[in-house]
Amino acid sequence: MSHIGYRPTDDPDHPVPLSHWEHSAAGGISSCGTRLVCQPLDVLKIRLQLQIEDHAQAKYRSLPHALTSICREEGPIALWKGHGPAQFLSLTYGVCQFSAFHMGTQWLYSAQAWTVEPAYRPLAHALVGGMAGLVGTVLSYPFDVIRTRLVAQGADRHYQHTLDAGRQMYRSEGIRAFSRGLVPTFATVAPYSGLQFGFYSFFIQLERSLGWGQKMDSDMPTVTMGSSLSAGALAGLGAKLAVYPFDTTKKRLQVQGFEVGRRALGRTDVYSGMTDCISKTLRHEGLRGLYRGLTPGLLKAVVTTSINFWLYEYTCLLITYCHRNYGKKAAKNVKNKKVTSKRSCSNKGSHCQTSCSKVREGIHSIDSGGEKGHDPAEEPSKGETDFSQRVQAKEKFIRFLNQEAEELRISPYFEKFSSSLDKVLTERRKTLKHLICLGLGRFRSCPIARTQLSFLVVLQSKYELNKVIVSDPIFSLDEQDILNSLPGFQVDADNQEAKIVLPAQTLVYLPHCPKQLTNNLLWSNWSREQLNEIFILSNSFERILSHLPQRIVRQEANFIALSAEFVREISIENCFKFPDIFNDSALHFFESLPPSDWTHWREIEFEPTYPPEDLEYVQRERK
Numbered sequence: 001m002s003h004i005g006y007r008p009t010d011d012p013d014h015p016v017p018l019s020h021w022e023h024s025a026a027g028g029i030s031s032c033g034t035r036l037v038c039q040p041l042d043v044l045k046i047r048l049q050l051q052i053e054d055h056a057q058a059k060y061r062s063l064p065h066a067l068t069s070i071c072r073e074e075g076p077i078a079l080w081k082g083h084g085p086a087q088f089l090s091l092t093y094g095v096c097q098f099s100a101f102h103m104g105t106q107w108l109y110s111a112q113a114w115t116v117e118p119a120y121r122p123l124a125h126a127l128v129g130g131m132a133g134l135v136g137t138v139l140s141y142p143f144d145v146i147r148t149r150l151v152a153q154g155a156d157r158h159y160q161h162t163l164d165a166g167r168q169m170y171r172s173e174g175i176r177a178f179s180r181g182l183v184p185t186f187a188t189v190a191p192y193s194g195l196q197f198g199f200y201s202f203f204i205q206l207e208r209s210l211g212w213g214q215k216m217d218s219d220m221p222t223v224t225m226g227s228s229l230s231a232g233a234l235a236g237l238g239a240k241l242a243v244y245p246f247d248t249t250k251k252r253l254q255v256q257g258f259e260v261g262r263r264a265l266g267r268t269d270v271y272s273g274m275t276d277c278i279s280k281t282l283r284h285e286g287l288r289g290l291y292r293g294l295t296p297g298l299l300k301a302v303v304t305t306s307i308n309f310w311l312y313e314y315t316c317l318l319i320t321y322c323h324r325n326y327g328k329k330a331a332k333n334v335k336n337k338k339v340t341s342k343r344s345c346s347n348k349g350s351h352c353q354t355s356c357s358k359v360r361e362g363i364h365s366i367d368s369g370g371e372k373g374h375d376p377a378e379e380p381s382k383g384e385t386d387f388s389q390r391v392q393a394k395e396k397f398i399r400f401l402n403q404e405a406e407e408l409r410i411s412p413y414f415e416k417f418s419s420s421l422d423k424v425l426t427e428r429r430k431t432l433k434h435l436i437c438l439g440l441g442r443f444r445s446c447p448i449a450r451t452q453l454s455f456l457v458v459l460q461s462k463y464e465l466n467k468v469i470v471s472d473p474i475f476s477l478d479e480q481d482i483l484n485s486l487p488g489f490q491v492d493a494d495n496q497e498a499k500i501v502l503p504a505q506t507l508v509y510l511p512h513c514p515k516q517l518t519n520n521l522l523w524s525n526w527s528r529e530q531l532n533e534i535f536i537l538s539n540s541f542e543r544i545l546s547h548l549p550q551r552i553v554r555q556e557a558n559f560i561a562l563s564a565e566f567v568r569e570i571s572i573e574n575c576f577k578f579p580d581i582f583n584d585s586a587l588h589f590f591e592s593l594p595p596s597d598w599t600h601w602r603e604i605e606f607e608p609t610y611p612p613e614d615l616e617y618v619q620r621e622r623k
Contacts, residue, residue, distance in 0.1 A: 002204050002223055003316035004197065004309065005125055006105035022319050024099035030311035031094025034304050035086055040079035041300035042086070043070070046148060048293030049251045063295050081150050084162045089143035097136035098312065101197065104128035122205070126198025133193025137185060142178040144185075145169075148251060181253035184274040188246035192239050199235035200309055207231060209407075210577070228310040236305025240298055245290035247297070249277045394482055397444070405454040405461075413576040414458060420570050420587055421507075424535070428589070432535075434506040435459055435468045438498050438521070439513040444479055451581050452511045459507070460488050471496070499524045499607075504533035512584075515544050515557045516610055522559035526604040531563070531590040540586040542569055556610050562600050566593050 003018070003026075018026075044066050051058045060066035070078050105128050137144075146165045159165035169177040207227050223231075240247075253271060269284075271277035281289040408414055425432060437456055441449035453470075460468045468488050473495035475483070483491045498517040502508065502525055510518055518538055525531055541560050545553060553561050570587045594601070 002201070002228075003313050003320075004101075004200060004204075005121070005128075006102055006109055018316060018319055018323075020099055020102055023102040023316070024095045026312050026315035026319065027094040027096075027098025028091050029094075029315050030098075030308050031090040032087055033311050034308040035083075035090035037307060038300055038304045039083050039086060041296050041303065043079050043081055045293045045296040045300055046251055048296060049248050051292060066296075085143045085146040085150065085165075088162075089140050089147055092140035092143065093136040094308075095136075096139050097132045097193065100135040101125075101128055101132035104132055122198045122202040125201040126194040128194075129197030130190040130194030132197075133189040134186065136193075137189045141182060141185065142166075145178050145180060180256055181250040181274075184246050184250040184253060184277075187274070188243045188250055192243040192247075195239035195242055196235050196305055199238050200231050200305075203231035203234050204228075223313060225310060225314075228313050229306040232306030232309035233302045235309070236301035236303075237298060239305070240301035244294060244297060245278070248290050248292060249274055249281070252277055252281075390478070394478070394485065397482060398485065401450065401454055401457065404451060405457040408451070408454050409458045409461075411576060413572070413574070413582060414455070416575065417572050417585075417587070418462060420572065421535070424570070424587065424589055428591075430505055430533075432463045432465065432505060432507055434503050435463070435465050435509070436500075436502065436506060437468070437470045437509040437511070438472070439510060439517060440470055440472050441511070442474060442476070442479065444476065444482075448578075448581050449511075451578070452509075455582075456489075456509065457486065459509075501525060502530065502534050506533070507535045507537060510536065510538035512539060515539075515548075515560065516608070518544075519557050519559050519608055522563055523604060523608050526559060527601060528593045528596055528598075532593060534589075536588040537572075537585060538588065539584050540569060540571060541567060541588060542586075543584060556608075559603070559608070562603065563590065566590055 044063060047066055047070070048060055048063070051060060060069060067079075074081075105124065108124055108128060146162060146169070149165055149169070150159055150162070159168060166178075204223060204227065207223075207230070252269075253274065256271060269280060271280060278290070285292075421432075435456065437452075440452060440456075443449035443453045456468055456470065459465070466488055467490055468486075469490050469492050470483050471492035471494070473493060475491065475493055480491045480493060483489050498510075498513075498520040500521070502521075508521065510521070518536070518541075521536070522531075525534060541564065544557060545561060545564060548557060567588050567590055572582065572585045572587060574583045574585070576582050
């Protein structure tokens with residue numbers, strides 16, 4: 001999930017929306033950090049852009065030559081010339097640009113809701129990004145002119161510092177000095193900023209579709225550092241190539257009237273405007289003149305854009321983290337946790353998210369006396385209480401779910417699973433009639449649970465099942481409504497702790513459920529007749545038994561251990577694009593069952609109980 005651009009509050013990938021001020025702060029921080037790192041590249045680019053002499057007569061003949069010459073003649077600190085006004089420029093531009101971009105995408109969403117759909121998001125971001133760049137430019141442009149003048153002067157300093165430059169420019173040239181080159185700047189900034197945002201959104205989505213660079217092992221999914229940096233680099237490269245001639249024109253116009261200050265760096269032509277500058281450059285220097293300094297320019301664009309977007313993403317992530325852990329909602333969650341039974345992952349050695357602990361906050365135990373499936377920490381906002389908005393949010397989620405299901409349907413993982421299941425059904429001469437999922441988790445806020453729900457949708461469609469029962473006591477009312485809206489789906493919000501007798505020819509899906517729920521399910525169906533008719537897709541029994549001490553097995557997995565003699569386990573290769581969704585999954589069925597007089601069949605008389613301190617699921621209310 002990228003933080004770039006507005007996302008509606010019901011977006012399953014954007015559970016904690018940030019305010020305009022927070023987006024503004026993130027934009028300012030990322031821009032200042034980027035400027036600090038990349039200022040030397042900017043100095044080199046500007047120096048090369050301002051040269052109009054032939055290559056043989058130019059002061060700087062190449063990027064390495066410019067670097068060594070500046071360091072030798074002016075010292076390494078000269079690579080940060082103009083850094084003061086450049087930081088003012090970056091701060092002003094970053095705050096204004098990202099704030100305007102967020103408000104613009106929000107306005108566009110309110111006018112045309114389709115603009116947040118993945119297929120149209122890059123185009124929407126490109127349009128709004130262009131306008132946001134113009135807003136940032138208008139408010140920060142005077143600092144850009146001063147920065148360019150300071151960078152352009154050689155060892156003989158005409159301006160001593162930022163304030164001195166501003167004062168002298170105003171005295172000698174008037175207020176107009178601070179807007180020199182504004183027209184080509186507009187021609188540069190609008191497409192450049194728009195292409196940056198559009199390309200970044202496109203490449204992020206492309207990487208996600210390929211399964212690259214998405215952290216899916218938390219309830220705050222985000223793009224990885226590598227994904228953000230690579231998408232930003234490609235966005236900067238493409239955008240800079242498209243607008244570079246206008247950037248050169250802008251820089252040359254910005255130093256008009258400053259011939260004396262840059263005499264040591266070569267001559268300066270006089271231009272009456274943007275058109276005159278372009279025509280004279282083409283006439284005297286050829287097309288190559290408009291691309292002077294292209295190498296450091298592209299290098300700077302790649303580095304600055306990638307760092308800028310990455311810093312912005314992770315600043316927003318840090319703000320989101322603070323909201324979740326230190327904000328008012330976190331305080332409510334701490335209170336709720338006091339009445340919540342302990343829930344943890346049965347697969348301790350993996351990075352998986354258990355369906356029983358996918359939502360680490362705000363889970364209301366049935367014991368607390370609260371309304372079943374209702375989470376007070378997720379009260380709908382004022383806008384969401386409107387019925388039509390809630391209906392739109394549900395329809396949007398279902399569309400997103402169906403898109404995800406379609407991707408899953410053609411994935412290698414589902415192909416391998418379905419072929420394994422079909423083979424087992426054929427061997428046993430059975431058909432699949434029922435599908436039950438226990439412990440799915442909060443799929444509105446957890447991408448892992450949402451993908452597992454998509455898996456159920458695909459199974460229901462492939463095997464033409466009339467009824468799919470999904471059970472979890474922590475479902476919110478909105479989630480129950482969504483499930484009941486899916487064709488063939490039915491919600492069971494009662495907390496039966498997996499102690500249910502299954503109908504014949506049933507596939508039970510326990511997505512990363514704790515071993516105790518699997519143990520309860522086996523106990524409830526502990527007979528030769530029942531086990532012969534069911535199939536279980538869950539964490540590997542073999543792995544559970546091999547990773548637990550015998551004492552824990554006897555206490556919390558005794559029916560799993562007893563079934564080991566006659567369960568057949570088919571491991572499903574974890575080849576899905578996100579590795580933490582279907583990891584450690586295996587299909588289990590039972591064959592060569594012992595005769596009816598087998599001693600251990602009598603174990604059904606003893607309902608499983610577990611030490612309270614080791615309980616890993618929400619208990620039902622005990623009367």
